[in-house]
Amino acid sequence: MPVPASARRRADWLRAELTRHDYRYYVLDDPEVPDAAYDRLLVELRELEARHSQLITPDSPTQRVGGAPVASFAAVRHHLPMLSLDNAFTREDVEAFDRRIRERLETEHEVEYACEPKLDGVAIGVTWKDGVLEQAATRGDGTTGEDVTHNVRTIRSVPLRLSGRGWPALLEARGEVFLPLAGFAALNQRAAAQGEKTFVNPRNAAAGSLRQLDPRLAASRPLAVFFYGIGRVEGGEVAGRHSAILQQLRSWGLRTAPQARVVQGVRGLLGYYEDLGRRRARLPYQIDGVVYKVDALELQRRLGFVARAPRWAIAHKFPAEEELTTVRAIEWQVGRTGALTPVARLEPVFVGGATVSNATLHNIDELQRKDVRVGDTVILRRAGDVIPEVVRIIPERRPRGTRPVQLPPACPVCGSEVTKEEGAAVARCSGALICPAQRKESLRHFASRRALDIEGLGTKLIDQLVDGGLVRGPADLFTLSAADLAALERMGETSARNVVLALERSKATTLPRFLYALGIRDVGEATAAALAGHFGTLEALSAAAPEQILEVPYVGPVVAGHVHAFFAEPRNRAVIAELHRHGVHWPAMPRPDRQAATLAGQTFVLTGRLESLTRDEAGDRIRALGGRVAGGVSAKTDFVVAGADAGSKLDKATRLGVTILDEAGFLRLLQRG
Numbered sequence: 001m002p003v004p005a006s007a008r009r010r011a012d013w014l015r016a017e018l019t020r021h022d023y024r025y026y027v028l029d030d031p032e033v034p035d036a037a038y039d040r041l042l043v044e045l046r047e048l049e050a051r052h053s054q055l056i057t058p059d060s061p062t063q064r065v066g067g068a069p070v071a072s073f074a075a076v077r078h079h080l081p082m083l084s085l086d087n088a089f090t091r092e093d094v095e096a097f098d099r100r101i102r103e104r105l106e107t108e109h110e111v112e113y114a115c116e117p118k119l120d121g122v123a124i125g126v127t128w129k130d131g132v133l134e135q136a137a138t139r140g141d142g143t144t145g146e147d148v149t150h151n152v153r154t155i156r157s158v159p160l161r162l163s164g165r166g167w168p169a170l171l172e173a174r175g176e177v178f179l180p181l182a183g184f185a186a187l188n189q190r191a192a193a194q195g196e197k198t199f200v201n202p203r204n205a206a207a208g209s210l211r212q213l214d215p216r217l218a219a220s221r222p223l224a225v226f227f228y229g230i231g232r233v234e235g236g237e238v239a240g241r242h243s244a245i246l247q248q249l250r251s252w253g254l255r256t257a258p259q260a261r262v263v264q265g266v267r268g269l270l271g272y273y274e275d276l277g278r279r280r281a282r283l284p285y286q287i288d289g290v291v292y293k294v295d296a297l298e299l300q301r302r303l304g305f306v307a308r309a310p311r312w313a314i315a316h317k318f319p320a321e322e323e324l325t326t327v328r329a330i331e332w333q334v335g336r337t338g339a340l341t342p343v344a345r346l347e348p349v350f351v352g353g354a355t356v357s358n359a360t361l362h363n364i365d366e367l368q369r370k371d372v373r374v375g376d377t378v379i380l381r382r383a384g385d386v387i388p389e390v391v392r393i394i395p396e397r398r399p400r401g402t403r404p405v406q407l408p409p410a411c412p413v414c415g416s417e418v419t420k421e422e423g424a425a426v427a428r429c430s431g432a433l434i435c436p437a438q439r440k441e442s443l444r445h446f447a448s449r450r451a452l453d454i455e456g457l458g459t460k461l462i463d464q465l466v467d468g469g470l471v472r473g474p475a476d477l478f479t480l481s482a483a484d485l486a487a488l489e490r491m492g493e494t495s496a497r498n499v500v501l502a503l504e505r506s507k508a509t510t511l512p513r514f515l516y517a518l519g520i521r522d523v524g525e526a527t528a529a530a531l532a533g534h535f536g537t538l539e540a541l542s543a544a545a546p547e548q549i550l551e552v553p554y555v556g557p558v559v560a561g562h563v564h565a566f567f568a569e570p571r572n573r574a575v576i577a578e579l580h581r582h583g584v585h586w587p588a589m590p591r592p593d594r595q596a597a598t599l600a601g602q603t604f605v606l607t608g609r610l611e612s613l614t615r616d617e618a619g620d621r622i623r624a625l626g627g628r629v630a631g632g633v634s635a636k637t638d639f640v641v642a643g644a645d646a647g648s649k650l651d652k653a654t655r656l657g658v659t660i661l662d663e664a665g666f667l668r669l670l671q672r673g
């Protein structure tokens with residue numbers, strides 16, 4: 001079949017583009033686009049070449065993996081080539097992988113697979129001779145890599161001498177060098193503080209660190225390694241299964257991924273993928289997928305490899321956490337306390353397993369630091385359940401004629417003046433009592449599940465009520481009749497009646513909920529509960545002087561000031577009185593008895609996954625007994641509760657000598673209360 005000229009042109013362009021990206025990625029450590037965008041170009045080229053085999057050239061990026069070594073490092077020819085991994089993106093890809101294997105092996109039985117995380121770092125081969133570390137080389141293009149022995153020697157998880165017994169006289173172990181997330185954040189913080197260029201992602205930081213000529217630089221970066229296999233072996237034996245080899249490596253002092261498991265058949269593979277996918281966001285390092293390998297070496301041998309990738313292994317990728325998109329508009333959202341938050345409206349894009357069309361830009365300082373403008377192409381990141389974030393813009397793709405975004409002088413909703421205190425990051429609308437946006441947000445907060453929990457009173461309904469002038473403050477909600485509500489758009493008689501019933505039900509509340517619902521600045525649920533517990537009644541709290549409020553555990557002068565100012569404002573007191581009149585009430589607070597305060601003054605940090613309760617529940621139990629839950633470990637931490645897969649917090653606790661409780665110990669402590 002003749003090749004259409006358009007296909008040839010497209011293939012040429014794709015090749016040039018991929019080569020350029022390779023150069024930036026492998027040689028400059030400064031990629032222009034996220035991996036997923038690169039992968040798409042490569043897939044397109046592969047498909048074109050599959051359709052028209054005449055288009056394949058020996059130097060096509062599809063015919064080789066990796067890039068050229070940098071001149072200043074000695075080249076190392078790998079004794080055995082370092083193979084590459086094929087990718088699977090969907091469940092169907094994995095099913096096809098398993099089917100191919102069983103067909104080749106002519107078996108109906110389930111195959112045993114070894115599964116492990118796919119670290120996002122740099123592949124290396126490290127050789128020990130007579131148990132002594134001799135050489136470390138990057139993978140490079142799979143045939144020839146770079147000698148990075150001087151840098152790898154600085155990685156503390158790489159032993160300079162093997163331990164245990166039975167290691168071969170010559171052992172080459174292969175693994176992935178990576179930078180844990182905490183180290184990455186610290187490195188970038190340091191770089192930013194010194195006005196240096198920051199790294200785009202941990203993979204590039206790891207690659208950049210390995211490619212330092214001065215080993216002192218690499219040593220100052222907390223690189224880590226997981227070994228995942230072997231290369232050259234002489235003068236000794238290794239086990240006959242991948243899983244057993246990993247165990248041998250471990251017994252010789254080499255670090256391997258703690259999540260490695262053996263599973264049965266394709267269901268086992270998919271189960272492993274799901275499980276690790278759920279834990280991914282909590283791991284202290286970045287993984288971009290999982291790797292499946294046929295466990296038995298004899299079967300691996302029978303399967304062999306195609307081109308440069310083994311038939312017996314595949315990488316199952318997680319959905320990309322970073323994608324490219326463009327900024328359609330930048331709008332300002334006004335929050336409950338008047339804070340102006342810039343929000344980027346984006347060309348919708350599928351990232352991290354969901355379609356995203358908005359991303360917060362946090363505040364004006366952040367926006368100006370990143371210099372995001374309308375029309376920019378940006379890298380959007382959505383990891384786990386974290387809200388989507390614009391990582392950075394791509395300057396090369398900025399269209400002509402864009403303008404930097406400025407803070408609006410007036411509130412885009414009510415027109416009141418926008419103020420920003422010196423040194424503060426947040427700009428605020430000064431129209432607290434007239435701004436419909438602030439009113440709507442306050443009402444939303446008042447009605448939310450953890451506040452008065454008014455079912456059916458959602459965003460749309462609140463917008464209609466405020467825009468139609470039916471409701472100004474929370475007390476007005478209780479004057480609404482079913483007829484008022486039914487007259488609104490998209491409101492049936494039944495829904496209207498249900499909202500009135502929900503409003504009626506919400507009147508019976510608790511003091512902590514009511515305090516939280518008031519939306520006093522910086523008074524979240526925990527502070528509301530502490531205030532309620534300390535003062536016992538709203539009357540006592542609203543009459544308290546700032547010094548008295550300061551006596552509440554964990555309330556500082558700023559919050560005490562906000563609380564005092566709130567109750568000093570006559571208009572706020574009037575709203576509260578009106579709410580009382582409408583019948584909002586709560587039972588008297590139970591007097592704090594001895595049992596309730598067993599953990600008073602104790603600070604807890606929760607890390608890892610608990611089996612018998614969620615982290616939220618664990619936090620509630622601690623607070624109910626008077627304890628406090630903090631986010632990070634410090635010398636002031638009394639207990640660290642460590643569940644499964646606890647990470648850097650556990651390490652820090654160990655370093656600081658903080659008492660560590662496992663789940664059983666924690667439950668015992670709660671019971672003692």
Ligand code: D41
Nearest residue numbers: 083084085117118119123176228291313
């Ligand atoms: O964690 C990894 N990045 C990883 C990479 C891993 N866990 N296993 C791997 N296994 C292989 C084979 C099956 C070819 C021995 C790999 C890689 N290869 C690999 N890393 C970079 C290119 C290939």
